Amino acid sequence: MPGYLKSKRPGASTASMRGTEESPFFKWLLISIALLFAVVFLLLPLINVFAQALSKGWMVYWRALSDPDSLAAIRLTLLVAAISVPLNVLFGLASAWAIAKFSFRGKSLLNTLIDLPFSVSPVVAGLMYVLLFGLQGHFGQWLNEHDIKIIFAVPGIVLATLFVTFPFVARELVPVMESTGSEQEQAALTLGANGWQTFWRVTLPSVKWGLIYGVILCNARAMGEFGAVSVVSGHISGMTDTMPLRVEKLYNEYNSAAAFATASLLALLALLTLGIKTLLEWNQAREYARAQSARTLAEPGAAFVAPPQQSTP
């Protein structure tokens, strides 16, 4: 009856697994606790956003989103992300190149400093820029005389966003660039490529997945940041309200349906980010499995001396 046994849950009934598996009752108890936790803290909050946004019908939903102040908030959020994400990508590439391709003193200090913004409360981050550029700030007097507005204006929002999204790209790129080493770049240089050609044609393609990963995380945070932006924005409707600030304003006005409508766009952004992230991870797992099976297909022992697999372009 081997066929009959196999058609049951594999492993659960064989004697050899009994010592390394929990009893079925305990197993399902654990699964139930985990699922309950996941449903209450993951699934319900997600579904609730869309259910509340559409609770008064599509017409109300549409009207909430096409309100001029909401449209201005969407435009501002896109603008802020369009400025801050490329700047942090540039920084991520530069810092990863310096950290991964060269050895120098103070490298671990630099790594720690790059991670620093993650451990600063967003409100404190916003406050720092107010203290620098606000009217009472170190440069406030000078900026005021020259009629430059940073706090309670778009530049301040961009600065605060840059701060909270600062580490995302660099953090993803540094380990990827470190793991690829610098032999390929050295080969390209020996063959006559100049520095820029080497960077564009050799380095960038080899880190592209890590880069995309960093960019989507950076973008999600840039569009969704609340605390830091809230401190520097001034909350002027139609002018300095980003989408998360707009959500708060509508909520405080007891306009729940409209608040959830704006929030639903941000939740969609989060789902999109998760989708791309999951795809990237599956893609990487597949490539890894393919590389592994190529190794084992080669004759035994050859795996140790086999040349590195040509990565797919």
Added chain:
Amino acid sequence: MFAKRFSALPGFRLTMGFTAFYLSMLVLIPIAALFLRAFEMSWHDFFKVVTTDRALAAYRLTFGASFVAAIANAVFGTILAWVLVRYDFPGKRFIDALVDFPFALPTAVAGLTLSNLFAGNGWLGQWLVPMGIKGAFTPLGVVIALTFVGMPFAVRTLQPVLENLDRGVEEVAATLGAGRYRTFINIIAPTLMPSIITGFALSFARAVGEYGSIVFISGNKPFHTEIAPQLIVFKLDEYDYHGATAIAVVLLIISFIILALINYLEMWSREFQRQ
């Protein structure tokens, strides 16, 4: 300070120069500005501002709620990670992908939807509130929001370690006559402990700085549901820049201490895995 030793590749001065410039402009100078402003106060004033009853209540809530949330994540996050790695059940891949949802969701949306869920007329609140569990506009709400934002850190720190766990050791333990319970206590739990503690610390650190989701769910009542970042915002709204700076410096120093602790923990847990 950052002088290179040797490499054949070009571009060190350009990339390091840009890195140092960008880091200074965006991070180092603003942090310095905060401390400079704090130094304008006398030590006596500083101490008085950061130890008012209202400030102390805010710290208590911030750190107390963060601690409870991190404990909840250490317990339930561990169970979730275990179930995701060891068992098969319908919807497993979906739940696995969804674990990162709190990380990707803007905190304002998290606070909005959680306060709605747990309010008296919400999907969960309509059952829980009659039972006396009020999850909105109470300290419990703060814990709920902080559990939500910290969860991915607890689960994702533990998951890879669980995946790489050598099951051969468990089989040996079983062969030698250990029951499942004993194997777990003596073999599995000690191996996982460093990662569970690291996950706990990361989720705690994330919770201490959280602001966006709390605004919506806490109700922001001084002495009762006001967290430290909210007190900073309150002082800023009153143009009390020194007061806001003082509280911010306290928060910042505590965050730095937590950061150093986490670095140490991660080093310890990496050493531990290698053994």
